[in-house]
Amino acid sequence: MIQLENIKGNFKRDKALNAEHPIRVLIVKEASGLLCMNSGDYVLSPGRVFFIPEEGIIRLEGEVISAYWLSFSSLLYSEFLLQHRDVQSRNLFMALSFKDLNSMQAQKAFSLLEQLKREIIAKRDISYLAQYLSLLLGFSAVLNAELMDLSVDELQQVLRFRAILEQYFKIERSTEFYASGMGMSSRKLNSFLKKAFAKNLPDLLFARLIREAEELLIHTDYSMSMIAEILGFEQANSFTSSFKRSKGVSAVEFRKIN
Structure with a gap:
């Protein structure tokens, strides 16, 4: 490959x-x-x-x-x-x-x-x-x-963070978890993410969840409840409102036009 x-x-x-x-x-x-x-x-x-x-x-x-x-x-x-x-x-x-x-x-x-x-x-x-x-x-x-x-070491840290995020974004939301995985304090992680991505951890997690939601809506026929469960939302309503707030259209409308 x-x-x-x-x-x-x-x-x-x-x-x-x-x-x-x-x-x-x-x-x-x-x-x-x-x-x-x-x-x-x-x-x-x-x-x-x-x-x-x-x-x-x-x-x-x-x-x-x-x-x-x-x-x-x-x-x-x-x-x-x-x-x-x-x-x-x-x-x-x-x-x-x-x-x-x-x-x-x-x-x-x-x-x-x-x-x-x-x-x-x-x-x-x-x-x-x-x-x-x-x-x-x-x-x-x-x-x-x-x-x-960024320095080469910082670029490697970006890669490490992306790898951890990719593995755990559906189930882990806490700053402490990702800071531990990066071998940093929570404060240092937030500072690093601001420098490397110009975003904080909640924004990065949310963006990754929405990107995954888009893929599931386009490539599967899963119900909203099932997608919400896959992405770690406690309720389908929480997922659908978050999706509409991010994309400007409802999840159902997004699926229809894609």
């Missing part, structure tokens, strides 16, 4: 880059030359991140001293789309696009990639890798402005 390799060497455009999975990213550390597609040729600049659509043959021409070639499945990509619902995110892989990271941002991206490689080798579970990939794409595409100022 995901493959990450370091590539280097001299490349000629008569040979295409192979990828195990359909969605591809090339992150350039040091290179000179071109990335070649039918749509045109693009300079291989240090710190440039290419987001490559499913269709299209990729060829390189020039010398690559160090770069990362990442490919992954649509299943892993779906977690990124669930967390990033804006137009820019949805269009990221519609056609070839790229972002240029400054030297500090690029170093952070390279550190994340090396850690991701270790996680892949360690055969971490799919949900964890999906969270890691979503964090990496959000950072390298500069979609989350608040992430850009």
Whole structure:
């Protein structure tokens, strides 16, 4: 479902880059030359991140001293789309696009990639890798402005929090629980979440619950009572009122229009 390799060497455009999975990213550390597609040729600049659509043959021409070639499945990509619902995110892989990271941002991206490689080798579970990939794409595409100022250690803490949230958001609501999982005091956790997400824990929990509710409403025929129970609401009325307050339409109306 995901493959990450370091590539280097001299490349000629008569040979295409192979990828195990359909969605591809090339992150350039040091290179000179071109990335070649039918749509045109693009300079291989240090710190440039290419987001490559499913269709299209990729060829390189020039010398690559160090770069990362990442490919992954649509299943892993779906977690990124669930967390990033804006137009820019949805269009990221519609056609070839790229972002240029400054030297500090690029170093952070390279550190994340090396850690991701270790996680892949360690055969971490799919949900964890999906969270890691979503964090990496959000950072390298500069979609989350608040992430850009975080250190590598803080980015790893973001990943840890997301993993804990993903596992327990349906059943745990207390700040103390998540603070314990993060190895922080409640006060330090709240301060960190404000810095990393510009939100507090209740807001993050609520947003995750509503996102899950949307998925259940669209992809299942569960009753409102059943969805409320799955998401840990004590009563169906509490769920439906919370959903309408968040989305502006009732859960029933949301299901009909989606």
